[in-house]
Amino acid sequence: MDTRVSENQVIESKLDLSDLSGAALHRFATQLFPICRSLSGPGVRQTLAMIRERLPDLEVREMASGMKFFDWRVPDEWTIRDAYVVDPQGERVIDFKTHNLHIVGYSEPVDTTLSLDELQDHLFSLPDQPDAIPYVTSYYSRSWGFCLRHVDRLRLRPGAYRVRIDSDLSPGVLNYGEVLIPGESCEEVLLSTYVCHPSMGNNEVSGPVVTTFLGQWLASLPRRRFSYRLVFVPETIGSIVYLSRNLEALKRDVVAGYVVTCVGDDRCYSYLASRLGNTLADRAALSALSELAPGFRRYSFLDRGSDERQYCSPGVDLPVALVMRSKYEEYPEYHTSLDDLRFITPTGLLGGFTALKRCIETIESNRTYKVDCLCEPQLGKRGLYANLSSKGSADDSKTMMDLIAYCDGDHDLLAIADRIGAPFARLEPIVEVLQRAKLLSEVPRGGVMP
Amino acid sequence: MDTRVSENQVIESKLDLSDLSGAALHRFATQLFPICRSLSGPGVRQTLAMIRERLPDLEVREMASGMKFFDWRVPDEWTIRDAYVVDPQGERVIDFKTHNLHIVGYSEPVDTTLSLDELQDHLFSLPDQPDAIPYVTSYYSRSWGFCLRHVDRLRLRPGAYRVRIDSDLSPGVLNYGEVLIPGESCEEVLLSTYVCHPSMGNNEVSGPVVTTFLGQWLASLPRRRFSYRLVFVPETIGSIVYLSRNLEALKRDVVAGYVVTCVGDDRCYSYLASRLGNTLADRAALSALSELAPGFRRYSFLDRGSDERQYCSPGVDLPVALVMRSKYEEYPEYHTSLDDLRFITPTGLLGGFTALKRCIETIESNRTYKVDCLCEPQLGKRGLYANLSSKGSADDSKTMMDLIAYCDGDHDLLAIADRIGAPFARLEPIVEVLQRAKLLSEVPRGGVMP
């Protein structure tokens, strides 16, 4: 707990963004939270509309139900208006209006009366977390059901239960949003998040909230080396549709990317590697987290669970990793009503934002340089080095000299930071000084760089 | 001792081969045991004849004494009929007829009388193992000698000893046997064992016995992906002759191979690496032993001692490793009369057989696949995945999804098993399911595969 506090303090002290505060992030999360999102339907469109208020260039696409993308087909669109269960005494014992997790996602319309035994087959609760409503969906096979707190389920008495689900499950569209924030290079950094879960905090709204704010921050920058592509998709089917429509361009342009999810609580920081590891996204993530939160947790691609499953799949193989707070599936509140607006916090969201911002800054700064002279440059005549060489005085220039020693056109800055055991952040100002002194030349990235 | 028992139980429970039982293996060992084998001579031919009863296609070759193969020349053929030492009291104190280890291999004919002191120069015994007759040979320099238990040697009293060795050492032939069990591919797996030691168990008969039974098992299979070449040679000179005559074809065709020796006791399992390590033979051996006997012992090529010395020599470099029970040179009974039919056991032989069978099955199954779609396939619509995605239910399909994630045309199944931390055996049924679902395509091995 102590470490958590100090971690966040460190992060906040590095941030100076007037309206990009933790409070602002949490306010936006609070706006998005109540919407009943699912794979498709009005909840997704409403969410994308609220994001477009902050990112006006966001384009919202729609794909008709039944269209095929790779191995998948867009399912029917789902609209949920109301859903409840009335007990023998006439009381609404389960009511979608009180919490949208009560309805199993993609439940078909129902209007019937059942015995308790028959009803039980359609109920989901968690005996181990009796006060949590679980999150359940059934996208690809027709079904219906209700989720409820286990304590409430135990109170149900035998008798006739009236069940009503006022939903549509019929051909419509699947929506997703996309915005490109252009930079100097046509090479891109991809940020992908999902907009398909109902009222949950860390494992839903934290992703679009932080991604939106990263977009606002990126758009506010006077210059960007790379272009930034922000994608807001329903998980799995959305990223598959997106990849199917844009694969060639993505494979050509994306130099690094992150799936943005679970970036809102303040328990810990987490990193999940890309399929083959060691991409630029992985290296920047490891560098950023080592600086911001050295105790972060490392997960392998075997622990994957979100859209990295698609972005890193064989033949797609985009350089996509994850930087998270508490990783999906790893915290008890995951996929339940306990993952709410209290589970995500202003400092938690700001930490998630800051970690990803730091990854982006690292990618922007991670150039490859070559010293412009053979042998060591004479730093003294440029005022970059203590003129009087005596015992001890050499220490200050050590990092500068080490940096120069590995600016050989092969090591990029991330590799140099690793080699010389210096934080990446310490290299950036030194590079600036050396460039001003005309001692370093940038080695272009395969000719694509500006 | 407890582990030994349970290891063998595990192995036996995996076997279901009616006449390939441990008892059958030990019976054949008992038949081969009494023959007085050496580098050449009738013992080798008799052994090969008994193997041909089980592998009728075995071809027996003969090379004339004096022929040159690489740096070596086929030595004269040795026939031993009788050999004994009679003490001053007229008693046969050493008698070849009671144990064929009593005669030094390749002893020249002798018929003389010596003092005890003169005789001592020709006697070999083991002070540390006073009840064991050692195994000694002198193939490449003319000599003669007797081996005896040290306790018996100490009983010899001064006096005149009559020594008689009724042997021939004269131009003849060197024999070896070879059989090819063809498969769908002309690529081959090589199994090489030796047939040149007199009555010893683990370090002689276990090798030809297990190799013969592997041949019978392979021949009984309805299909084989690879062809199998079984070679029964006198150690060292035999494998050198064999390599010399077949080098080009072996280098072209052999994808993996094992020297089969010391596969009969039930103390432990052992693996000895090929010269450069990491060949298909090494990888399959490590996978098989990790499954069957996780506590197996690992030896480096520096611990080599059998025909891997030739198969892995520079310029030959066949992908040949060893899977053994107690490794030669590492057990006290090695190269003595204590390495007998009690030292090798039915469970010991069956374990050796099963481990090599498992290596072969692994090599047969170790294909390289590529998922047939981009992004994850939709397992749900194929009934391969729980349709209802809720907390916890994803666990069952984890290995399937991990396998798919690394079926990228680069990782073969052995590499995938390593990456995803799953036993190779668990991947095989999953591959079958996925192939039936037409989700995987095999990537051919350099165009040679069927």
Next chain:
Amino acid sequence: MDTRVSENQVIESKLDLSDLSGAALHRFATQLFPICRSLSGPGVRQTLAMIRERLPDLEVREMASGMKFFDWRVPDEWTIRDAYVVDPQGERVIDFKTHNLHIVGYSEPVDTTLSLDELQDHLFSLPDQPDAIPYVTSYYSRSWGFCLRHVDRLRLRPGAYRVRIDSDLSPGVLNYGEVLIPGESCEEVLLSTYVCHPSMGNNEVSGPVVTTFLGQWLASLPRRRFSYRLVFVPETIGSIVYLSRNLEALKRDVVAGYVVTCVGDDRCYSYLASRLGNTLADRAALSALSELAPGFRRYSFLDRGSDERQYCSPGVDLPVALVMRSKYEEYPEYHTSLDDLRFITPTGLLGGFTALKRCIETIESNRTYKVDCLCEPQLGKRGLYANLSSKGSADDSKTMMDLIAYCDGDHDLLAIADRIGAPFARLEPIVEVLQRAKLLSEVPRGGVMP
């Protein structure tokens, strides 16, 4: 301390060089010690002249002040004749004549009277080592100063101090010496040492002393495989000048090299890696030190501090490492008057000499061989192997067989020593035996070898 003694004993017992004794090394150190060297000036020339007495082919070069080499310019030449400070009582409290460390290197001429406060700005002492005179220079910015023992500084009382520095700082030359000891190949081993510090032991005279003796030893050899280039330069500017004038040839010819410094005390042995590590110089150093002094200290290139900074710089990248006794900057006496003729010892110098000699011998012997036959050669018929193969007798030939097993034309002897876990020294006589038996052929180094 005990280990130190035994280490040196081991080393001495391996040496048999009549006039290359530790005493002789220390005598030459004693001759070089009193000279007041600096970057330039008569001290350097006097030192080079004394080296030329032992290496008559040494050529002394001179570069005019102001000439540009890479990023550097040759500074003015400095001559120091006298320097002292007289206290208010008329006593010479600091006197260059008593110790040449008293004057800051490159001090400009001064003839003035100052208050104690004004004088203090020009004084250097070490509060933590109150009895040591520190070593201070100011090569590239005009300045002056005195170094003194801190105990003496504390005794200075307020009043008027007369300061006199009788020096010249004006256009002249920078000198360095160079000698090539030709070998059979035009490929070269580079030994570079520096001749620019005043009276210090380990961090000055040990370098030129050991390098000179190595040169004498090399010149005395009946044959050398490689040519040897010995370079005596003022540190930093000297190696930069040298590289600037000879870069193309050095990059073409140098196969390995060492900066020779700090090779005179007897506390420990040290190794400092080249920039990218794993060059022939690194591998030979690691092999030599593992044999001579297994407890040696390993330093990374990040700990660099001498002319390896230039030789290993990006784009220069010569294969240059360091083998030292106590590494510069790592012992308390470093850069003070305590690094004197007692700090370096006959056994210390002989150890440094022997370690580098062993590196050179290793490089000379480190050839790549290929066995001349396929499969194992028959050692028995050549008398290289016990003819009677019985339990235990195989041990003696083990290293020979292991060596042969890896003489595949890819592994050089250093790589083989590593692989088979044998000291390099043990391989050399075996290679000789095998070559006499015509079993090994040398694989030429990229066609350049004799």
